[in-house]
Amino acid sequence: MSVETRTAPEDRAVEPVVPRPGRTANTLRGLGLLASLGALVLVGLLSVWVGTRGIPFTATWSVLWHPDGSETSIIIHDYRIPRTLLGLLVGMALGLSGALMQALTRNPLADPGILGISLGASAGVVVAVAFLGVGSVLGYVWFAFLGAAVAAVAVYLLGSSGRTLATPDRLVVAGAAMTAVLYAFNSAVLLLNPRAFDEYRFWTVGSLSGRYYDVIHVILPFIAVGLLIALGLAPSLNALAMGDQLGRALGLNVGRTRVLGAVAVMLLCGAATAAAGPIGFVGLAVPHVARFVVGPDQRWVLTYSMLLAPVLLIGADVLGRVLGAPGEVQVGIITAFLGAPLFIALCRRRKLVML
């Protein structure tokens, strides 16, 4: 295993995490932010326009601003717009939670899907549906939080068990173990409860279809709180990137940062999973792209992740509708197809440097 555990902080010390970029660098980053925002709007429009029923773009555009109660208008306002908004929220949550997890654990392979946290959330939902008769999304959300929290704590403890640090590889394997246990558990419960199964087989692969405004209302506050905590933590994460000891020397309360970060991850990941099912690889891929574009400053990484993740998620959703026509391919499947190769490429790097 060539994972750098001890040299990483020194690397960081040599190469400061927060370089003082000149004005131009920050201007460029700001422009990039605007471009990402543009891409988000574009993908959003695409998502409103493309669907099972072919509606010409001009008609889509005019109905978008002047709802007239026609069939087209209903499709767009009651189905496609809420679906796009949900994609926006879920994407933001996944991107932020991925970036947060990678920063908190200094682990480039961290992703709510890979580390078994999404499956923890879905196990919570399965329990709620099968044993407690919970039928509403508001009910799901709490159980999803609980499941996500339990899985996250368990995986982290496992990954860092013994006297070792929680190295990226070990965390991934711990996540795989957790995933396997929870997968077996979910399957067992659902097989004994066939009526829940038909709904679940679409939910489990991650889908944005069929969940509308009420879902948005339920998860919005959770995601908003998670988002605020995450963005507030950004400066502390920069200090944490230098390692626990250096961070402490800089006056950082490491324990508080970790706990707050974990709470934010739980809120974001739990809400996203409750709304759209476990969707993997978005939280993995986007922060890497963000770091590639803007460098290691967590304030920029978090902001970019928040904007780029919904671009990826909504884009994947549109792609699924195009590829699967006349039906659709669930968005979780598309993101796995896009994200898994990246994951493999990241692992193949000779040195898996901890973040």
Add this chain to the structure above:
Amino acid sequence: MSAVREKGPSGAGSYPDRAGTGTGGPRVVGGLVLRTGKGGLSLRVQGRVLVVTAVMLVALVAVALVTLTTGDFELSVGEVLRALLGHGSGGADFIVNTLRMPRLLTAMCVGAALAVSGAVLQSLTGNSLGSPDIIGFTNGSAVGALLVIIVLHGSMTQIAVGALIGGLATAAAMYLLMLGRGLQGFRLVVVGIGVSALLLAVNSYLITRATWQEALEAQAWLIGSLTNRGWQQANTIGIAVLVLLPPAFFLARRLSMVEMGDVTAMALGVDVTRTRALLLVIGVALAAFATAVTGPIWFIALAAPQLARRLTRASGPALAPAALMGALLLAASDLLAQRLFAPSLLPVGTATGTIGGLYLIWLLITESRKSRA
């Protein structure tokens, strides 16, 4: 001589004497050596291995007897034996020979196949986590089999072929990924987890494309089940085991040399490349046939070889004890899954998944202690 070998395990400076070929270190080789005639076939047997093997055999027989005698209809041991010999009463004959026996045999053969596959692959990858279920071969086989089930509506044989092709294709892909850059140990496992995730997405996609009935069937198959397995399945996996286990056992000795490193193995006269390729194909084929028959059953391949190794304290890959352990584990898990939740039929995969996941967790904890202690 011994001092040389302690210092130079690569074998560059020393040539091995006959007594020491089986072990890597300077351990004293003990045990009983069985030879035929002029030594055309010789076998070193250790007392501990014999005892462990005997205990596992007894346990296996016990599990088999409980499986055959209990259930919705309780039968006595005598009734079962008579039915097995063909003199049973009509009811007992049907229950034993049509319902319980093929299922039990399937469980034992699948368990043995998975365990040997796991032992071989763990040894080849040099990692206790390098078993077919973890590094994606099982999911690859599942993709092949699911394609046959959902798209082609194929027969049992065709499903087996599909699983075999899927497993081999995944192995080839992993091999290509391993080429070039050194991809060993944990890294291989982590890449395998990525490949697994990708293949799982393919499976999920296939299921969403299926009709409700097909999807339910496929989902039940995907978790690994022995329900309704009859003689057809028992024969399929039985033949696969009969064909594939002997060459695996035969190559095991060379495998223990390959484990010591390529240079040492070559110095000992082992054709490393060919041994590796042959064993890889055998390991993948065993896992693929097992998957074709029962669906992907997790963790037997991971846990059985490790448990067998720990019990026998064997230095190399102990394939025969591993096979027995696999048969015992799966048969016992199936018994548990059948009886614990009695009226409802839980697939055995849920039992092995849960127990095996806990085992993997334990493995992670002990491995981390060992590596840093």
